[in-house]
Amino acid sequence: MSLLYRFKKEKLLDGRYAVRPRILVVLSGKYTSIEVPALIDSGCDTTVVPEGIAKAVGLDMGGNKNKIYGYRESSEVVESSVDITFLGKADRQSVKIPHVPVLIALSKKGFEDEADITLGINGVFDAFDITFKKSQNRIIFDKVSQLRQVFFLK
Amino acid sequence: MTNSYMNYEWFLNKDFSKNAGEWLAIIDRNVVASGKDVDRLIKEVKSKYPNKRPLITKVRDRLSIL
8 A cells, every 4th residue: 555745845944945755644642633744764763743733633742752853953852652554645545553653842932933844763663664756756654564574564 | 535634635735834833623514623732623523423433634834854
């Protein structure tokens, strides 16, 4: 089973455009479900969600605290998990991946929450083989069978 | 295209520069709420539209080159 997405052309504040592998997903927690744009990032180990969204959706905030490091910056995070639905062209084609590990990026006093939800490798790249075809403006998510996931994770 | 993607394409093609730095809640190609506190925004929208699943996205207020 495959899901097909397109790169998104986004206008930057200086008027230029960037084309990014950003897709719509549904985050579901114990309170509610929302749709959010999420950046696919093969250089990111674990999916990152801003604290404000995590709290509103109802993710568990009681996990281990840790720190993640990006380019010149670091953020305090809490380990948690979330159910992520990857939307298909029709609702029946959508694929829900439960308990995807996430890091909740804690808000810093005086700073606004980051806008980006970043889909990292753990849990997401295990569930899908992802192919980027920039020249064809296609991102293909091929669902990995559970048997294959178990075999390779061992 | 699903309604979800129609909402997202609608957002990408509209000028929301007056909302820079704010989170938006979009339902059926309408902004139904906006604000800086995303936690409060989602709770407000869910109480007003309990049967809808909103698109929540932020209007960037700084140049982001990833």
